[in-house]
Amino acid sequence: MAEDKLPARSEDFSEWYNQLVVRADLADYAPVRGCMVVKPYGWALWENICDWLDAEFKKTGHVNAAFPTLIPMSFFEKEKEHVEGFAPELAVVTHGGGAELEEKLAVRPTSETIIGHMYSKWVKSWRDLPLLIVQWGSVMRWELRTKLFLRTAEFYWHEGHTAHADEAEAKEEMYRILDIYEQFCYEQAAIPVLKGTKSETERFAGAQITTSIEAMMWDKRALQSGTSHYFGENFSKAFDIQFLNKDNQLTFAQTTSWAISSRIIGAMIMVHGDDKGLVLPPRLAPVQAVVVPIFKNDDEKAKVMDVADRLFAELKAANVRVKFDDRDNVSSGFKFNDWEMRGVPVRVEIGPKDVEKGTVALARRDKPGREGKVFVSQENIAQTVGALLDEVQAALLQRAVEYRDANIHNVQTYDQLKEVVQDGWAFAYWCESTECEKKVKEETKATTRNIPFDQPNEEGKCVVCGKASKRKVYFAKAY
RNA sequence: CGGGGCGUGGCGCAGUCCGGCUAGCGCGCUUGCUUUGGGAGCAAGAGGUCGUAGGUUCGAAUCCUAUCGCCCCGACCA
Missing domain, CATH: 3.30.110.30 (C-terminal domain of ProRS)
Structure with missing residues (x-):
């Protein structure tokens, strides 16, 4: 059954990645060049990422809104560096309703321009500031070489766009967001990142300062995992975002923008994954624990299912994101491998021997094979599993930190x-x-x-x- | 855009050089029986106008012409 196995991560990292994304059921190739379909399992992971970030943004005073997907081409011409940076990778709509458009429309590669345009209408007084808006959606960049999650023509993200009355406040915002990103990576994704300022050449097109968080993948290549930019007056001058300050002087607003994209999923794959498949950090895993019943005949099945049902209910009641794998058309061995491929952090195995002894087998994903398997009492299963999830979360981060520092x-x-x-x-x-x-x-x-x-x-x-x-x-x- | 490769059931491929009978194989899928503590077995089934268009021929997956698309390596990029 050699073809059932992934290519070894150490043999062909790129092929390992490509196959893993599809076989872990995260995403599939779309019929459009360079685009992906995020499958329900992958989307559930993305939603967990978004939920945490959204809550943090709201805690810090941000609100969500939605701007159009299509942006008039002329908007890109208004900021010189911005147009140079993005023009080569724009997808452009030339026709609508069967007729050629008078002005071509770009599918947004990022929304500074259209949001800048709107901000100029909305910002008139110092009382209108700060304006702290986040947009959740997708953008499109016509990339020449694509790879699922890491670089696709269309990708999902949130983009924050803020306008402030002065430089200090805008810069503070840029750093505040970068801190939230850092916290997210360490505490949720178990990815150690390094914060810092980008060089002039690596800077975002149109930014005065670009800060980033950088993560080390298993192959030791770097992945820019989030960015936060300070624009100064670059965009407010290009889009005429002006307000009257407290001294009745007409002043250009200071703006920022920042983003984390679905690429972060690629980072999780490449930081934690192993030869058996995906390894997800418990805090973000769509399924934190899976219950796998094991039995040989109807008599055993009845007994095992009875206990498995009870354990499943207990875990669920304790708010563990738990799944009961009651498929009867595949063997338990198949299920073990299947859930390992999907990166589920903890597996709860319950068989006839466990029913007799009042035990269950717990297998932790970060330690594959016998090493990660322990037999524990069925008593207080939710507590035991909860503690193990915390342990796995911490172990993943520690392993990643050590790996990074050693390299x-x-x-x-x-x-x-x-x-x-x-x-x-x-x-x-x-x-x-x-x-x-x-x-x-x-x-x-x-x-x-x-x-x-x-x-x-x-x-x-x-x-x-x-x-x-x-x-x-x-x-x-x-x- | 430069270099290389590939389009044949859902997926992976063989067949193409040298045209010939009903287009094969593995995986997956459906049904049944036996199985289930690390990727189960047997049996019976379903599923393909061979990327597209034109041409040569008694006959084309196979030869010719055109065309479309995809993948890999490079240049560019969150």
């Missing part, structure tokens, strides 16, 4: 840098010049990921050119 290397020389980025991340002083950054990219394919905020106030030498430099940056090959 980031401080480097002093350019030769060291070149070697390290072949299979890891390099952390080094950099003079922040585009030339040095470009040289590294051309010679190693590694790019600067971000410059961490908190750095000791020390002076070093740029790892590329040797010039005096104050801050260190992460270099890594990125997705």
Whole structure:
């Protein structure tokens, strides 16, 4: 049954990923080039991600709204850098109702322009600020090479767009959101991320400052997992977002935008997954525990089902997201493998021997095979499972932190840098010049990921050119 | 856009060079019986105008022409 197994993660990481996404039932290939269909299981995972973030945004004063999918082409021309950044990947609607349109419409690749246009109508007084709006939806970028969740032509996300009266407040907003993203990654997704500022070349088209969280995948490549931008007056000038301040002076608003996309699902796959399939962090897993009954004949079945039903009900009553696998057309061995492929954190196995002894077998997904299996009492099953879920959540994060830290290397020389980025991340002083950054990219394919905020106030030498430099940056090959 | 590969039941493929009978195989699917503590077995079934259009021929999955699409590697990217 070799064809039932995934390709080994260590043999062909890319193929492992491609097959895993489909076989874990997260998504399927759509009939449109580069697009995916997110299946119910994948969407349930996405909803759990969105629910947590949505609650945090609301706690911090944000509100949700919806803007159109289609944006007049002329809007893109208003901000020079923005149009240069996005024009190549726009999908454009040229016809409507059977006739050619007078003005072509772009399918939104991001919504700064149309939201900027509306903000100019809505912002007249300092009393209208801050304006803190989040849009949940999808956007489209005509990517040349796509991969499910990581880079598809259409992807799902939330995009926050805020307008503020002054610079300090806008910057505070940018950092506040980045902190929420960081907290989400550590506490919910069990993905350790590194916060920092993007270099000028890696900056969002039209931003003055782009901050990001960067995560290390299992193959040690970096994945930008969330971004938060400060625009200064770039967009408010382009779209004329002006208000009268308390001193009756006409002032341009300060704006920000920020996003986490469905790409974060790709990050979870590539950080936690193993040769048996997906491994989901308990807090976000659509199914946290699955009950698998095991029996040989009708007599056993009756006894086992009776207990399994009871345990299932207890777990459900304790608000564990639990599933009862009562399929009678597949063997229990098949079910074990099936739920492992889907990444369910805890499996509760109940067979005739357990019924006799008053036990169940608990298998934790992060430790496959016998190592992760323990027999526990049926008493207080919800408590036991709940504690195990917490343990798995913590173990996943710890493993990911250790892996990340073991593969980031401080480097002093350019030769060291070149070697390290072949299979890891390099952390080094950099003079922040585009030339040095470009040289590294051309010679190693590694790019600067971000410059961490908190750095000791020390002076070093740029790892590329040797010039005096104050801050260190992460270099890594990125997705 | 440059290089490479591929379109044949739901999926993965064989057959194409060298045209020939009713287009095969594995997985999956349906039904039945036996099974179920790590990917079960047997039996009987359902399912294909061979990417599309045209041409050559007594006869085309196979040869010719055109066309569409997909995948992989590179350049670009959340």
